[in-house]
Amino acid sequence: GESVGLHLPTLSVQEGDNSIINCAYSNSASDYFIWYKQESGKGPQFIIDIRSNMDKRQGQRVTVLLNKTVKHLSLQIAATQPGDSAVYFCAENAKKGYNKLIFGAGTRLAVHP
Amino acid sequence: EAQVTQNPRYLITVTGKKLTVTCSQNMNHEYMSWYRQDPGLGLRQIYYSMNVEVTDKGDVPEGYKVSRKEKRNFPLILESPSPNQTSLYFCASSLSNGGDYEQYFGPGTRLTVT
Numbered sequence: 186g187e188s189v190g191l192h193l194p195t196l197s198v199q200e201g202d203n204s205i206i207n208c209a210y211s212n213s214a215s216d217y218f219i220w221y222k223q224e225s226g227k228g229p230q231f232i233i234d235i236r237s238n239m240d241k242r243q244g245q246r247v248t249v250l251l252n253k254t255v256k257h258l259s260l261q262i263a264a265t266q267p268g269d270s271a272v273y274f275c276a277e278n279a280k281k282g283y284n285k286l287i288f289g290a291g292t293r294l295a296v297h298p
Numbered sequence: 299e300a301q302v303t304q305n306p307r308y309l310i311t312v313t314g315k316k317l318t319v320t321c322s323q324n325m326n327h328e329y330m331s332w333y334r335q336d337p338g339l340g341l342r343q344i345y346y347s348m349n350v351e352v353t354d355k356g357d358v359p360e361g362y363k364v365s366r367k368e369k370r371n372f373p374l375i376l377e378s379p380s381p382n383q384t385s386l387y388f389c390a391s392s393l394s395n396g397g398d399y400e401q402y403f404g405p406g407t408r409l410t411v412t
Contacts, residue, residue: 193338219400228302228388228403229341274340286401288333288340 193272195293204262206292208275213256217278219286220249220260224271232260232273262294270296300325302404304389310410311379319374319407321389329392330372331356331401332364334385341388347372379411 198204210218216237221229235242235249235258242249248261258275272293276286302323311317323330331346333356343356347366361383363375372391376383387407392399 221403226405228390228405230403231400234400276341285346286341286343288342290338290340 193291193293195295197295197297198265200265200267200296200298202265204260204265204269204294204296206260206262206273206294208258208260208289208292210256210258210275210277210289211287212277212279213253215277215279215287218249218251218258219276219278220247220258221274221276221288222269222271223274223291229274265294265296267296267298270294300402302389302391302402304387304404304407306407307405308408310412312412313380314378317376317379317409319376319387319389319409321372321374321404322370323372323389323391323402324370325391325393325402326369327391327402328369328394329399329401330366331390332362332372332374333388333390334358334383335388335406336385344374344387379409381411383409384411385409 219234220232222232223229233244233247233249235251240251246263250259272291274291275289279285279287305320328349332344333341335341342358344362345356345364347353350369353364389404390401392401
């Protein structure tokens with residue numbers, strides 16, 4: 186498959202543990218944030234989003250936290266499974282009213298049995 | 299099945315030989331976009347289109363052209379490819395350009411320019 190993360194930071198976790206992936210965003214005016222998951226050989230897939238008027242949002246096994254004071258976003262995955270192994274990208278909407286996403290460089294999550 | 303398709307998935311070409319990568323979506327989405335993905339740089343937007351006949355430059359448009367003659371199609375054109383355009387390309391679409399709509403990505407096109 187296509188190699189998208191030759192030089193990415195890697196988070197290694199044991200199956201069943203919780204994972205936390207962090208992201209620093211650049212624009213204090215960004216009003217919408219998304220986490221994407223990219224498996225080898227595939228395009229990015231939406232996981233969860235959050236608007237700037239919230240500081241926490243929960244999905245199925247995933248939680249996104251937003252700290253606007255320090256421009257920090259995190260993705261928490263509960264009970265990490267081997268199928269969670271992928272590269273994870275945060276993205277911020279840099280232009281209000283437009284779907285103008287700026288992506289972070291990504292973090293590789295490696296889940297070990 | 300709702301999806302974004304790209305063709306070809308893999309392409310090896312030589313410098314200067316014009317090529318087109320097609321992108322098509324079946325979700326009646328207004329907004330479409332092209333990204334390139336390079337190791338350590340994440341995804342960078344090349345061009346985007348807010349609707350038919352409405353296109354605009356993204357962050358790295360040099361060396362690329364696009365067109366949006368139909369709502370479902372958004373081809374990426376490289377008139378004279380160069381080796382620095384070797385990359386992994388993704389097309390994406392979303393319902394609107396309102397800023398809070400999920401973007402659906404195609405499977406990617408791996409382009410190598412020698």
